[in-house]
Amino acid sequence: MYGFDYHAPQSLSEATALLAQHGAAAKPLAGGTDLILHLKERRLKPRHLVDLKRIPGLDHLTAEGSELRVGAVVPLRALERAIAGDELLQATVGAGLRQMKSPTLRNRATLGGVLANADVTADLLPPLLALGTTVALHGPGGDRVLPLDEFLLGASRTALGAGEILREVTIPRVAGGRGFFQRLGLKRVGGPPLVIVAGVLVPGPEGGVARASLVAGAVGPRPARLPQVEQILLAARPAVSGIEQAAAAGAGEAGAVSDLWATKEYRQEILEVLLRRGLQAALGTGGDR
Numbered sequence: 001m002y003g004f005d006y007h008a009p010q011s012l013s014e015a016t017a018l019l020a021q022h023g024a025a026a027k028p029l030a031g032g033t034d035l036i037l038h039l040k041e042r043r044l045k046p047r048h049l050v051d052l053k054r055i056p057g058l059d060h061l062t063a064e065g066s067e068l069r070v071g072a073v074v075p076l077r078a079l080e081r082a083i084a085g086d087e088l089l090q091a092t093v094g095a096g097l098r099q100m101k102s103p104t105l106r107n108r109a110t111l112g113g114v115l116a117n118a119d120v121t122a123d124l125l126p127p128l129l130a131l132g133t134t135v136a137l138h139g140p141g142g143d144r145v146l147p148l149d150e151f152l153l154g155a156s157r158t159a160l161g162a163g164e165i166l167r168e169v170t171i172p173r174v175a176g177g178r179g180f181f182q183r184l185g186l187k188r189v190g191g192p193p194l195v196i197v198a199g200v201l202v203p204g205p206e207g208g209v210a211r212a213s214l215v216a217g218a219v220g221p222r223p224a225r226l227p228q229v230e231q232i233l234l235a236a237r238p239a240v241s242g243i244e245q246a247a248a249a250g251a252g253e254a255g256a257v258s259d260l261w262a263t264k265e266y267r268q269e270i271l272e273v274l275l276r277r278g279l280q281a282a283l284g285t286g287g288d289r
């Protein structure tokens with residue numbers, strides 16, 4: 001019979017001490033939507049579960065000035081409500097959240113859990129990366145802040161060190177930005193996405209863009225920024241004249257791979273189509289967000 005000890009620490013330092021003490025035998029528990037499934041199916045057998053939900057200071061959600069600060073255990077449903085009136089966050093993060101059809105999942109799963117999981121097919125990773133999100137970690141050595149891009153190392157791999165907890169997520173509100181989220185998934189309900197692409201563009205002079213941030217997800221071991229696409233869009237005047245070239249470049253540079261669900265070539269083709277649609281929508285020349 002498999003058993004584990006359940007811990008409900010009352011402070012961050014107590015939680016990190018427990019995680020550091022038990023090492024690989026301990027796991028932080030947030031919403032539990034992923035971890036409990038692993039336990040039930042015996043894919044993971046931690047001897048210690050360290051519940052983060054009772055720790056004061058991890059459940060705040062503040063929208064002040066140019067950023068949204070989200071405590072690690074804030075449920076996705078609360079994030080969804082907080083961004084309801086923000087057009088850019090709706091077109092990016094909100095569109096990703098709407099892919100998670102189950103209200104139970106959105107009520108339980110936490111933003112910290114999504115990021116710490118680092119699932120290559122997670123809907124929220126591309127939009128959060130495109131927005132320039134950062135994460136604050138707390139561990140035995142104190143606090144550190146990392147861009148999300150440096151936090152995500154690969155499939156289910158993050159920069160979290162021994163005893164470290166993801167404490168807070170900061171999502172910038174990009175002034176004047178226009179965004180999009182495009183996704184193609186397997187048709188069956190709950191099927192994994194084959195390609196996700198998200199972008200944030202800030203209009204500039206002469207119909208150009210002053211900032212372009214494009215990310216492809218679900219195509220390789222981790223979501224990938226698309227710097228060539230970004231450069232093409234930054235150089236084009238007007239920006240819409242660069243859409244075709246940008247979409248074609250994105251297909252090549254995303255690092256698409258073949259797997260059980262789709263071939264590399266199919267992913268590249270779809271990526272080109274989704275990038276074109278997303279850019280057209282964000283730059284106001286048709287397409288749908």
Ligand SMILES: Cc1cc2nc3c(=O)[nH]c(=O)nc-3n(C[C@H](O)[C@H](O)[C@H](O)COP(=O)(O)OP(=O)(O)OC[C@H]3O[C@@H](n4cnc5c(N)ncnc54)[C@H](O)[C@@H]3O)c2cc1C
Pocket residue numbers: 027028029030031032033034035036037052072073099100101105108109110111112113114115116117121122123124160164165166167
């Ligand atoms: C039925 C179902 C449908 C789903 N559908 C979708 C979907 O359509 N799109 C999508 O993108 N995702 C989907 N998911 C994945 C879902 O988003 C994740 O299960 C969820 O985000 C994990 O969050 P959680 O708070 O429940 O994490 P938990 O299950 O509690 O933890 C997940 C992992 O992260 C670690 N962890 C959690 N919080 C922290 C922290 N603060 N610091 C350090 N480590 C931490 C845990 O130790 C564990 O390893 C689905 C999952 C299920 C079960």
